Amino acid sequence: MRPEKVKFMLLAADMKRAVRFYKDVFGLDDIFVSEFWSELSFGNAIIAFHGGHDGSINTTGLSFQFEDVFDTVERIEKAGGIILELPAQREGEPIILGRYRDPEGNEGFITQYVG
Numbered sequence: 758m759r760p761e762k763v764k765f766m767l768l769a770a771d772m773k774r775a776v777r778f779y780k781d782v783f784g785l786d787d788i789f790v791s792e793f794w795s796e797l798s799f800g801n802a803i804i805a806f807h808g809g810h811d812g813s814i815n816t817t818g819l820s821f822q823f824e825d826v827f828d829t830v831e832r833i834e835k836a837g838g839i840i841l842e843l844p845a846q847r848e849g850e851p852i853i854l855g856r857y858r859d860p861e862g863n864e865g866f867i868t869q870y871v872g
Contacts, residue, residue, distance in 0.1 A: 762801075762803060763803070764796065764803040764804070764805045765802070765803070765804050765805065765817075765819055766804075766805040766806070766807055767804060767805070767806050767807075767815070767817065767819070767859075767861065767863045768806070768807055768810035768815050768861060768862070768863060769795075769806040769807065769808050769809075769810055769861045770808075770809075770810045770811060770812040770861050770862070771860070771861065772790070772791070772792055772793070772795055772806060772808045774837075774860055774861070775795070775806050775859070775860070775861050776790055776795050776797065776806065777836075778836050778837065778838065778859050778860055778861075779797055779804060779859075780797065781832070781836050782829070782832045782833055782836045782838065783799070783821055783829075784799065785797035785798060785799050785804060786798050786799070788803065792808055793807070793808040793809065794806070794807060794808065795808075804819070810861060810862070812861060812862045813862050814858070814862045814864065815861075815862050815863045815864065816864045817863055817864060817865050818865075818866075819863070819865035819866065820865060820866035820867070820868060821865070821866070821867050821868070822852075822867075822868045822869065822870060823867065823868070823869055824869065825869065826844045826853050826855060826867050826868060826869035827844060827869075829867050830843065830844065830855065830857075830867070833857050833859075833867070836860075837860040838857050838858060838859050838860060839857065839858045840855065840856070840857055841855075841856040841857060841858055841864065842854075842855050842856040843855055844867060844868075844869065846871060851870060851871060851872045852868045852869060852870055852871060853868060853869040853871055854866060854867075854868050855867045855868070
C-alpha cells in the first residue's frame with residue numbers, strides 16, 4: 758500500500774505567527790488552519806504545523822528553492838526570521854545555499870539553482 762500524501766511537519770509555539778511567516782515569506786497556501794494543527798501547501802508539497810512547541814531550536818531538513826535566494830533573505834528577516842548562514846555557492850555544487858531559523862525555532866535551508 759502506498760501513502761496518500763507526504764507531509765513535512767514543523768513545530769509551532771504560536772500557530773498564527775507560524776502560518777503567517779510561511780505564507781508571507783514562502784507564499785504557501787492554506788489547506789487547514791487551527792490552533793493545534795495546520796497545513797499549508799505549495800503544489801503537492803504539504804507543510805504541517807503541530808502546536809504546543811516551546812520555541813526551542815528544531816533542526817529540520819526542510820529546503821525551499823527560489824529564483825532569487827537573496828530576495829528571500831530579506832523576506833525572512835522582515836517577517837521575524839533569522840539568517841543563520843548567508844547564501845553562498847559551495848565548490849562543486851550547482852546551488853547557492855543558505856540557512857534560516859523561523860520565529861518558532863525551526864531551522865531550514867534556502868537555495869537558488871545556478872546549474
